Amino acid sequence: MDESKLLKLSAKELTDLGVCPTCLNRKYNGAIFGDETKLKLYEDEDIDCLFVANPRAEGHMMISSQTHYHDMSEAPDELNEKIIRFAKQFMIIIKQVFGCERVYLCTMSDGPMNHYHVQLIPRYSSEERGSKNFVKPRKPYIYDEPKIKKVRELIALYAKTATK
Numbered sequence: 001m002d003e004s005k006l007l008k009l010s011a012k013e014l015t016d017l018g019v020c021p022t023c024l025n026r027k028y029n030g031a032i033f034g035d036e037t038k039l040k041l042y043e044d045e046d047i048d049c050l051f052v053a054n055p056r057a058e059g060h061m062m063i064s065s066q067t068h069y070h071d072m073s074e075a076p077d078e079l080n081e082k083i084i085r086f087a088k089q090f091m092i093i094i095k096q097v098f099g100c101e102r103v104y105l106c107t108m109s110d111g112p113m114n115h116y117h118v119q120l121i122p123r124y125s126s127e128e129r130g131s132k133n134f135v136k137p138r139k140p141y142i143y144d145e146p147k148i149k150k151v152r153e154l155i156a157l158y159a160k161t162a163t164k
């Protein structure tokens with residue numbers, strides 16, 4: 001199928017067709033997921049970090065690989081290690097900036113075509129503990145400039161000192 005037709009499909013339809021929506025979105029500058037400038041937290045040659053556009057909690061974010069891998073079982077160990085190091089740091093930062101009690105880590109590339117990513121989902125003290133935090137209802141993302149600036153600042157500081 002020619003790519004202009006693919007750009008009209010939803011992420012789910014692309015996944016079902018065996019086309020990676022994340023790679024297509026990057027190739028065509030946000031054609032699938034839209035403008036991500038208000039979600040972007042950090043990016044380098046290996047990883048891309050964003051707030052989730054339809055979060056399950058305030059501060060819900062994701063780290064994805066720049067190179068296409070279906071999931072961590074296909075990715076090189078150094079990349080998996082880097083993603084875990086950044087996930088750890090983001091957990092600390094999200095707790096600090098958003099005041100949540102805990103941050104849950106989840107990764108589930110379960111479709112016929114997915115792009116390797118991990119999600120970090122905050123749980124606030126008013127919320128009950130437990131695995132249902134992984135499937136809290138999604139809500140619209142609310143852009144909070146002071147908070148996103150703080151998260152960007154702290155992760156940039158970490159990235160500068162982190163070993164590759």
Ligand SMILES: [Zn+2]
Pocket residue numbers: 020021022023024067068069114115116
């Ligand atoms: Zn991909």
